[in-house]
Amino acid sequence: MPCLIDKGPTSRSVVWVVWSATARPGAAGVRLCGGCFVRRAARVPAAGRDRRPRRTSGRRAGCGPCGGAERRHLDEWIEMKRRQGARPLTLRGYRQLIKDHVKPALGRKQLDKLAPTDVRRLVEAKAESGLSAATVKQIHGLIRNALADAEREELMHRNVAKLVKPPALRREEAKVLTIEEAKRLLAVIKDDRLEAFWICALTLGLRRGELLGLRWEDIDFANGLLAAGKRWQNLGLVFPSTIGTPIEPGNLSTRWRATRKRAGLDWLRLHDLRHACASFLLASGASPRTVMKTLGHSQIGLTMNTYTHVLPDIERAAVDAVAKKLFG
Known part of the structure; x- marks a missing residue:
C-alpha cells in the first residue's frame, strides 16, 4: 500500500502518494521526497485524513520506500x-x-x-x-x-x-617472471589443450579478453599480423570451449590456477604473462615504443612507468655496449 504523506501545514488538504522508483522527476505531479519519487494525489477532505500518517515539519512520516533509495x-x-x-x-x-x-x-x-x-x-x-x-x-x-x-x-x-579522498596507492615492486621460470611454465603447459593460449599470452602480451575474443579472421598468416581487441563472436574463435562457444572467463581462471600450481608458480597471475612479455622485449633490446605498440598502450609514458624495473638493466647494457665499441 502506498504511503500517504501530508505535504505540510501550508497545504493541509493535499496528500502526496509515494510510488515506485520507476517514475521520473519532471513527470506530471511528480516530485522528490527524501530520494523517493512521489506523485501528487487528489485532494482529500481533512476529515478523511485523520487516521493517515501526517508530516508537519517537512520530514518523512511512515515512508517505508524512502529507506532504500x-x-x-x-x-x-x-x-x-x-x-x-x-x-x-x-x-x-x-x-x-x-x-x-x-x-x-x-x-x-x-x-x-x-x-x-x-x-x-x-x-x-x-x-x-x-x-x-x-x-x-x-x-x-x-x-x-x-x-x-x-x-x-x-x-x-x-x-x-x-x-572524500580515496586511499593512496603505494607502488609496490612487481614480481617479474624470469626466463628460467618461463621455461618451466612452457614445459608444464606442453600438450595442454590451451597450450597455444598460454603461449600467446606470454609471447604476444595480449590481454585475457583479447585472446578469448580472437577469431581466425583476425589473423593474417601471410604477413604474420594479428588484429586483436574486437568484440566476442560465437563462431570462428581461435580459443573456444570444448563445445565451440566462448570460454567463460571464470573457467579460464580456474584452469590457469591449476596450470601455474603445476609449474610451482602460485603467485603468477595470468595478466603477469603480459608483463613478462614486455619485460622480455625490453631486456632483449626492443625500444619502449615497440613495446608500447605491441601491448597496445595509448601513451609511451604508460609503458615507461609500468616497466621501470627493467630500464636500469637496459641502460647499463647500453652503456657497456658503447664502452666496448670505444675501448674494445
Whole structure:
C-alpha cells in the first residue's frame, strides 16, 4: 500500500502518494521526497485524513520506500550501464562490489541524506578490513560515479563522494617472471589443450579478453599480423570451449590456477604473462615504443612507468655496449 504523506501545514488538504522508483522527476505531479519519487494525489477532505500518517515539519512520516533509495539507485545505475554498452565482465565486477561492500553499508540510506562522512567511514572501514588499496579505490570510484549520475539527474544536490579522498596507492615492486621460470611454465603447459593460449599470452602480451575474443579472421598468416581487441563472436574463435562457444572467463581462471600450481608458480597471475612479455622485449633490446605498440598502450609514458624495473638493466647494457665499441 502506498504511503500517504501530508505535504505540510501550508497545504493541509493535499496528500502526496509515494510510488515506485520507476517514475521520473519532471513527470506530471511528480516530485522528490527524501530520494523517493512521489506523485501528487487528489485532494482529500481533512476529515478523511485523520487516521493517515501526517508530516508537519517537512520530514518523512511512515515512508517505508524512502529507506532504500540508495539501494534502488544502484540497481538502476547498473541497468543503465548495461544499456550504455558496458562489457559483461565490467558489469559483473560492479555487481560484486555493490553486493559485497556498498549495499551493506549504504543500501538503507536516502540519497538526499547521504553525507561525506558516510562514504568516508565506508572507505576507512574497508581499508582497515585488509582489502587492498586498489580494491578500496575501486569501491570509492564506483560510488563516486553512481552518485555523479544521480546528481546529474537531480536526485541529489551534490556528489558527496567527491569530497572524500580515496586511499593512496603505494607502488609496490612487481614480481617479474624470469626466463628460467618461463621455461618451466612452457614445459608444464606442453600438450595442454590451451597450450597455444598460454603461449600467446606470454609471447604476444595480449590481454585475457583479447585472446578469448580472437577469431581466425583476425589473423593474417601471410604477413604474420594479428588484429586483436574486437568484440566476442560465437563462431570462428581461435580459443573456444570444448563445445565451440566462448570460454567463460571464470573457467579460464580456474584452469590457469591449476596450470601455474603445476609449474610451482602460485603467485603468477595470468595478466603477469603480459608483463613478462614486455619485460622480455625490453631486456632483449626492443625500444619502449615497440613495446608500447605491441601491448597496445595509448601513451609511451604508460609503458615507461609500468616497466621501470627493467630500464636500469637496459641502460647499463647500453652503456657497456658503447664502452666496448670505444675501448674494445
